[in-house]
Amino acid sequence: MVRSMADDRWVPPTVLLAVDLVILTLRNACLQVLLVERGIDPYQGMFALPGGFLNHEREDLVTAAHRELAEEAGLGPDQLHLEQLAVYGAPDRDPRGRVVSAAYLAIAPRLPEPIAGTDAVQACWTPVAQALSGAPRLAFDHEQILADGVDRAREKLERTALATAFCGPTFTIAELQDVYEIVWGVPLDPRNFYRKVQSADGFIVPADASRKTDGGRPARLFRPGPRTTLHPPMPRPHSRADKEKA
Amino acid sequence: MVRSMADDRWVPPTVLLAVDLVILTLRNACLQVLLVERGIDPYQGMFALPGGFLNHEREDLVTAAHRELAEEAGLGPDQLHLEQLAVYGAPDRDPRGRVVSAAYLAIAPRLPEPIAGTDAVQACWTPVAQALSGAPRLAFDHEQILADGVDRAREKLERTALATAFCGPTFTIAELQDVYEIVWGVPLDPRNFYRKVQSADGFIVPADASRKTDGGRPARLFRPGPRTTLHPPMPRPHSRADKEKA
DNA sequence: GGAATAGTGTCTGTAAGACATTATCCG
DNA sequence: CGGATAATGTCTTACAGACACTATTCC
Numbered sequence: 016m017v018r019s020m021a022d023d024r025w026v027p028p029t030v031l032l033a034v035d036l037v038i039l040t041l042r043n044a045c046l047q048v049l050l051v052e053r054g055i056d057p058y059q060g061m062f063a064l065p066g067g068f069l070n071h072e073r074e075d076l077v078t079a080a081h082r083e084l085a086e087e088a089g090l091g092p093d094q095l096h097l098e099q100l101a102v103y104g105a106p107d108r109d110p111r112g113r114v115v116s117a118a119y120l121a122i123a124p125r126l127p128e129p130i131a132g133t134d135a136v137q138a139c140w141t142p143v144a145q146a147l148s149g150a151p152r153l154a155f156d157h158e159q160i161l162a163d164g165v166d167r168a169r170e171k172l173e174r175t176a177l178a179t180a181f182c183g184p185t186f187t188i189a190e191l192q193d194v195y196e197i198v199w200g201v202p203l204d205p206r207n208f209y210r211k212v213q214s215a216d217g218f219i220v221p222a223d224a225s226r227k228t229d230g231g232r233p234a235r236l237f238r239p240g241p242r243t244t245l246h247p248p249m250p251r252p253h254s255r256a257d258k259e260k261a
Numbered sequence: 262m263v264r265s266m267a268d269d270r271w272v273p274p275t276v277l278l279a280v281d282l283v284i285l286t287l288r289n290a291c292l293q294v295l296l297v298e299r300g301i302d303p304y305q306g307m308f309a310l311p312g313g314f315l316n317h318e319r320e321d322l323v324t325a326a327h328r329e330l331a332e333e334a335g336l337g338p339d340q341l342h343l344e345q346l347a348v349y350g351a352p353d354r355d356p357r358g359r360v361v362s363a364a365y366l367a368i369a370p371r372l373p374e375p376i377a378g379t380d381a382v383q384a385c386w387t388p389v390a391q392a393l394s395g396a397p398r399l400a401f402d403h404e405q406i407l408a409d410g411v412d413r414a415r416e417k418l419e420r421t422a423l424a425t426a427f428c429g430p431t432f433t434i435a436e437l438q439d440v441y442e443i444v445w446g447v448p449l450d451p452r453n454f455y456r457k458v459q460s461a462d463g464f465i466v467p468a469d470a471s472r473k474t475d476g477g478r479p480a481r482l483f484r485p486g487p488r489t490t491l492h493p494p495m496p497r498p499h500s501r502a503d504k505e506k507a
Numbered sequence: 508g509g510a511a512t513a514g515t516g517t518c519t520g521t522a523a524g525a526c527a528t529t530a531t532c533c534g
Numbered sequence: 535c536g537g538a539t540a541a542t543g544t545c546t547t548a549c550a551g552a553c554a555c556t557a558t559t560c561c
Contacts, residue, residue, distance in 0.1 A: 027314030029275035032350070032361055068273030072359050076350040102348040102363045104278070104322040113318050115278055115361075117348045189513080207551065209514070214549095231512025232558040246499060250550060253492060435540080453524065455541070460522090477539025478531040496523060 030104075033116040034079040035066030035157065037100060037164030038088055040123040041181050045142045046197055048161060049088055050151070052137040057110045058154035062146075064161065065138065066116065080119040087138055088123075096122040096180035100164055108156050116155075120164045122180040172198055173248040176218055179239035185222045187234035188212060201252045211249060217242030276350075279362040280325040281312030281403065283346060283410030284334055286369040287427050291388050292443055294407060295334055296397065298383040303356045304400035308392075310407065311384065312362065326365040333384055334369075342368040342426035346410055354402050362401075366410045368426040418444055419494040422464055425485035431468045433480035434458060447498045457495060463488030 038049040050062040065087035069079055080097060084090045100118040108114065143165055146153060153161065171177040172195060179186070181194045192208045212218055219237040226233045284295040296308040311333035315325050326343060330336045346364040354360065389411055392399060399407065417423040418441060425432070427440045438454045458464055465483040472479045 027277055028316075028318040030278045030315070031273055032276045032278075069276070070274075072274040073352040075352055076348065076361075099347055101345055102322065104363065106319040106321055115322075115363075117350065117361075187513085204551070204553085205513085206515080206553080210516095211550085228559075229512065230560060231510085232514080232560095234513055247549080252551095433540090450524075450526085451540085452526080452542080456543095457523085474532075475539065476533060477537080478533095478541080480540060493522075 028113070030113045030115045031068060031109075031111075033066055033068050033114055034076060034083060035064045035103075035116045035118045035160060036080060036083055036087075036121055037064060037118060037161055038084070038090070038121040038123055039143070039164065039168055039181075040140065041125055041194060041197055042140055044193070044197060046144075046165070047140040048143050048146055048164075049138055050141045050146065050153070051087060052139075053154055061154045062141070062151045063154035064118075064157045076117050077119075080117075080121075084121060090121070090123055094124060094184065096120075096177060100160070100167060103156055103160060105156065116160075118160045118164070120167055122168065122177065124181060124183045169198055169251075173251050174245055176239060176243050176245065178249075179219065182239075185236040185238050187227060187236060188219075189234060191219070191237075195249065199251060203252075215242065215245055216240075218245065274359070276359040276361045277314060277355075277357075279312055279314050279360055280322060280329060281310045281349075281362045281364045281406060282326060282329055282333075282367055283310060283364060283407055284330070284336070284367040284369055285389070285410065285414055285427075286386065287371055287440060287443055288386055290439070290443060292390075292411070293386040294389050294392055294410075295384055296387050296392065296399070297333060297385075299400055307400045308387070308397045309400035310364075310403045322363050323365075326363075326367075330367060336367070336369060340370055340430065342366075342423060346406070346413060349402055349406060351402065362406075364406045364410070366413055368414065368423065370427060370429045415444055419497050420491055422485060422489050422491065424495075425465065428485075431482040431484050433473060433482060434465075435480060437465070437483075441495065445497060449498075461488065461491055462486075464491065 036049075040047055040049075049065055051065050053059055053061055053063050065083055067079075067083055067086075070082065074082075076099070077097070081092050084092075084095070084097070098120050100120045102115060102117050104115040106113060108116070141151065143161070145151070146161055147158065147165070149158070152158075168177070178191055178194045178198075181198070182190055188209055189205070191212065192203055192205060195208070196203055217240040220240040222236040222238045225236040227236060282295075286293055286295075295311055297311050299305050299307055299309050311329055313325075313329055313332075316328065320328075322345070323343070327338050330338075330341070330343070344366050346366045348361060348363050350361040352359060354362070387397065389407070391397070392407060393404065393411070395404070398404075414423070424437055424440045424444075427444070428436055434455055435451070437458065438449055438451060441454070442449055463486040466486040468482040468484045471481040473482060
């Protein structure tokens, strides 16, 4: 582990460890990510993913992620999916010095409008498509991190029950379908979708006190079931772009 | 990013950054991982994944991974798959202090027997099944890292062309099937496997100077094709264990 | 009844699972 | 020839894609 070199007292370099968050949610039929406006240099005034350094020497990474989630987005650990995304450690990714960032992906259900960061910073939901096309250019390598996070979410929709994390405690099948359609950016057939989710035992379970209105026939309500993985996966139509790459 | 607290001069804690490698290969019809015997404390004499601290302040993470790959396994960057696995940062994972480890997954083709670590440390291939069942108990949280690495490899075989990374520059279809069977630990039907890989355009391409012998009809040789992802994926039989969990 | 949305059914093509047969090498 | 391994073919079943219909609410 430690190199046995000429200099016996060689000590490895230390780095600053940050935790950055890709927090995704659905708003206005649109996949959105939470961005904060940076109040200090570097990149002052630009937008960035919420995040920050470890608070103290003994803070766990996931703990730090949850802390930032609370501080900057007001989101508690319940009713929220959180998973590690990747580490970003390019030597020049932060002008202040060697900062390595552990990125986490969080999926939040639809929330009451105003996300007030308790940290007195500007936090606002931004459509992912906008952020990725450089509309507000993001600080650091956060555009890359965001892209990776969205990719991960798209992939996990196929093989896991992650979609329910975008919904509230109960939801209709149409709402669940919206999740897939919006995150993937493709239309799905309601009948086939229906058949699929119903035949995947344990994916969603009926919330028996079921009802909800919209002008038409009331839809049954469901809650997330015990199943976390989907076999076979939810079929994902391939966009032309994907096919060109393949 | 930086917290605006009472103490204006608060500085974030620093950590030591290590890079650890899960290097997988196929030997003796068995999935094996490269382990090194630790020469110093902590965990002196125990086995661990190859790895080490960053060499200097400006070393990139992937660069460090490649360096360790060369130093401890004698593996160059060619003919080798390398991808990031995850970060491990539990505060007490290293008794020396706060050490955060970026784990990388490497897939090596079958190699001529002796892997001589140039670093004068004992490096030896060990069957993954053994290492995971605690036969040689691994140092730190390396058992977890190894498990995650194997999981990742298993998953990626389904949806990507990763399997070819286990093979040499050219290979037969039977050899490719071996990869799947050994890594997944399940038998596959040769005919169906044949049909599948042949119908996946660009997965493997014939290496026209084709031949190889074994006592039977010579098999055609193939090289990895341009395609990196498999649509639809290679079907993976589910073991009973998987079904119980689902 | 009409508009609107929810839920169900049917047909068809594609691809996976199971299994038999032919082809090409060695001795 | 026989033994061995490679390559190809056929039948059946599961499931996705496409599309038509019935059901329940509000007006």
